[in-house]
Amino acid sequence: MATETADPESSESSGPLADKSPWLKIGIVVGGLAVAVSLMVLAFLAPSINSGADDLPVGISGPAQATAQLQQKFEAAQPGAFDFRNYDDAAAVAEAAHDRDVVGGISIEADGSVTITVAGGAGTPYSALLKNIGAGLETAGKKVTYTDIAPLTADDPNGSGLSALGMPLAFGGMISAVLLSTLLKNLPLYKIAGSIAGSTVVGFVVVAILQFGFGSVDGNYFLTSLSLALGVAAISLFVLGMESLLGYAGFGVGGLLMMFIANPLSGMATGWQWLPSPWGFIGQLLPIGSTGTLVRSVAFFDGHGIGMPLTVLFIWVIVGVALTIGGAAKKQRAAAASAANA
The missing domain is CATH 3.40.190 (D-Maltodextrin-Binding Protein; domain 2)
Structure with a gap:
């Protein structure tokens, strides 16, 4: 007896909005777009316009x-x-x-x-x-x-190398999550392992470029690389978790948060205290800002001041792992229930 295979498109359309009217769906998209763009504008403009000495x-x-x-x-x-x-x-x-x-x-x-x-x-x-x-x-x-007491290097006296890290950090974490989600569907542990491996490679490669290629940093190469790798892993695993929980919409949520909120609030180019309150502190609770602070602390301050950024990044990693595994388990339970009812 032939078994029926579920059509992916029909399963996609059986979500919570499946029975809603097209106009309601359009309204949700338009409202969500307005909120997302407003957040982006605020995240980019508020810090840049109001940055400066404040407390x-x-x-x-x-x-x-x-x-x-x-x-x-x-x-x-x-x-x-x-x-x-x-x-x-x-x-x-x-x-x-x-x-x-x-x-x-x-x-x-x-x-x-x-x-x-x-x-x-x-x-x-x-x-x-x-x-x-x-x-x-x-x-x-x-x-x-x-x-x-913590000079920038002679090869990069303006700190340009560190200033440019924000976008590659966000992109590296996100693109690894997209590729792993596409290539390793329904294999959460392999996704997590791939994310950690990829993030480690990115950390060591990028710091090698900064340190040996451009001379932007001259601290402990191994520890600086691990610091950057932890930041990439925090982003990658969180986006993986969001995709596992929400499907393709999770990429949008993760991308919006990392590239358009975490990046401009990171203070990567200036240090977070230069951003207006409370934006600078909020940025330190997000992966890019905490990675910037961690890398600066390891590369220029012998590891002083790493407590908060390490804690923040490990929390993001744990949340990402939990969402990835939890989302996969939820999908498996839904598939088993569907098979039982068939």
Whole structure:
């Protein structure tokens, strides 16, 4: 007796919208499009228009009266721009910048001279801002010296290599998910294994290009590569999970989130503190932003400040794996129920 094979198109059309009117479906598409485009515009424009110093954590040290006067001066000139944090001396400010507690600092010495501490690896806007402050103090007659505790490389003094990572990171994670979902249908464990393997290769290849090809980073190659690989895996596994749960619509949801929300909110080019609140912090809860922070911390700060980005990325990985396996199990149960009712 011949068995009937389900027509893929008919099974696709048996979803929750199958019995709805065409006009309702059009309304859902139009409404969804309006929401999606609005989110994209907000995600791209709000950070770029409003970026700048806003509660920027800056270390300060020196005689109490001198530091108080300096803080009052900056608060009057740029209200709310800086979150000054007091330290004992220039060495403590440098240590705080190296630990990624502040983006740099200003230290007033006993003789009235000033030490400006910058960390190029944290993001070029912070260094430029602090150096401008130093130039202003020099104009006022102060002797100013500059210390960069995490300098960018001589081959890439503007950090262009790191700035360009956002889109390749999103694309690499998404394209691997699309290919694995297409080639390994109904094989969730193989999809997960393929995602991890592909992400690892991408991490090592991209960092090799950055480090040995362009000299954009010069830290530990192995650890920097693993950091980038973890970010690619977080994106890839999440998109795989969304496809497993929602079908092809999952690619759209994953793509919208990663390329048009996570990417512009990542602060990849500037460092996340340069973005307006709360956009910068939100970006750090998404894979691209947390990957950028992780790579900077490993490549330029000897691993300081990796706690939060590692936690965020592992959560995205776990969620992606759970969705991939859960979605596949749901499909198998639906197929078994359909076969039982046939």
